[in-house]
Amino acid sequence: MNVRTNGALDKAHTLIEALPWLARFHGATVVIKYGGNAMTEEHLRAKFADDVVFLRYAGLRPVIVHGGGPQIQAQLDLQGIDSHFVSGLRVTTPEAMQVVRMVLVGQVNRDVVGLINRHGPFAVGMSGEDAHLFTAERKHAVVDGVKIDIGQVGEIVEVDAGAVQALLDDGRIPVVSSIARGDDGPDGPGVYNVNADTAAAALAVALKACKLIVLTDVEGLYADWRPDAPSHEVISRIKASDLAELLPALSSGMVPKMEACLTAVEGGVPQAHVLDGRVPHALLLEIFTDEGIGTMVVPDSDAGSGALEALEGRDSR
Ligand SMILES: Nc1ncnc2c1ncn2[C@@H]1O[C@H](COP(=O)(O)OP(=O)(O)O)[C@@H](O)[C@H]1O
Numbered sequence: 001m002n003v004r005t006n007g008a009l010d011k012a013h014t015l016i017e018a019l020p021w022l023a024r025f026h027g028a029t030v031v032i033k034y035g036g037n038a039m040t041e042e043h044l045r046a047k048f049a050d051d052v053v054f055l056r057y058a059g060l061r062p063v064i065v066h067g068g069g070p071q072i073q074a075q076l077d078l079q080g081i082d083s084h085f086v087s088g089l090r091v092t093t094p095e096a097m098q099v100v101r102m103v104l105v106g107q108v109n110r111d112v113v114g115l116i117n118r119h120g121p122f123a124v125g126m127s128g129e130d131a132h133l134f135t136a137e138r139k140h141a142v143v144d145g146v147k148i149d150i151g152q153v154g155e156i157v158e159v160d161a162g163a164v165q166a167l168l169d170d171g172r173i174p175v176v177s178s179i180a181r182g183d184d185g186p187d188g189p190g191v192y193n194v195n196a197d198t199a200a201a202a203l204a205v206a207l208k209a210c211k212l213i214v215l216t217d218v219e220g221l222y223a224d225w226r227p228d229a230p231s232h233e234v235i236s237r238i239k240a241s242d243l244a245e246l247l248p249a250l251s252s253g254m255v256p257k258m259e260a261c262l263t264a265v266e267g268g269v270p271q272a273h274v275l276d277g278r279v280p281h282a283l284l285l286e287i288f289t290d291e292g293i294g295t296m297v298v299p300d301s302d303a304g305s306g307a308l309e310a311l312e313g314r315d316s317r
């Protein structure tokens with residue numbers, strides 16, 4: 001058999017090229033926010049599950065926090081419940097809260113768990129309410145300096161990641177819905193709708209993750225975003241203080257997403273990434289290659305030099 005002509009040698013090269021990253025990330029926890037197109041298109045869904053299970057077999061500890069905005073919207077529309085967004089957050093009436101919880105925990109979470117478990121008994125679904133994973137207080141939006149009531153939207157004030165750690169230690173892949181418990185309501189504990197990017201960041205900090213990866217439906221953070229513009233320039237690397245300055249100028253879904261990246265990095269997560277979920281195997285490209293995809297947020301202390309990455313043969317975007 002000629003290994004050169006049948007491509008086997010190329011495969012060996014590809015595998016060995018991943019060695020520095022396998023060594024670097026072995027045993028590391030990666031929190032992945034799963035949303036956008038990667039979640040709705042069937043061929044991308046299957047590739048996402050392949051990637052997550054690959055990470056698990058490669059010795060990483062992936063944790064999934066999933067979104068579900070479009071699925072929630074579809075159900076609200078079906079039931080004729082009005083809903084709109086303020087600063088990227090869904091104004092959540094008690095009626096809408098029931099739908100949010102049912103769709104995220106009862107539908108989307110089950111779908112993601114089932115997708116991963118086609119590969120074996122890995123994924124275990126959890127709501128953020130379970131085992132006091134997320135505790136939240138009522139959050140308000142601020143628009144032009146004015147505080148606005150957005151209903152049952154929560155701000156996470158405490159994370160008890162014990163149950164998630166136990167699942168990871170048992171070799172499982174936790175799949176988490178962004179619902180939080182609250183103990184500040186007039187009638188005792190209530191439930192809150194938390195943006196999934198925000199929940200992913202809080203969990204990444206609590207788990208001391210080595211990365212937060214947010215999959216979405218655009219290439220990354222655009223410097224000059226306008227919905228009608230033909231092309232955009234993606235910011236490939238940004239340091240925390242520059243992102244903090246940029247935040248007030250951002251709009252719609254990018255607000256919680258980039259706030260989440262900033263929270264993660266300021267909370268000690270070394271890197272936060274916004275990746276294009278439309279790119280097949282975006283997760284593997286980010287973790288095991290030096291392809292510069294998406295936007296990477298780094299702490300100020302790490303910005304610019306790329307010294308660590310260069311030493312390790314790592315992309316220093
Ligand atoms: N500066 C920006 N760069 C990229 N996208 C932006 C920007 N500002 C606003 N957006 C919008 O934010 C959207 C992503 O947020 P969202 O729809 O909430 O994503 P997801 O469902 O993945 O959480 C993009 O599709 C785009 O329409």
Ligand SMILES: CC(=O)N[C@@H](CCC(=O)OP(=O)(O)O)C(=O)O
Nearest residue numbers: 035067068069089090194195196
């Ligand atoms: C408060 C708030 O806005 N919660 C979100 C929760 C789901 C989510 O974040 O889904 P995506 O990641 O797909 O946007 C919502 O109700 O849509």
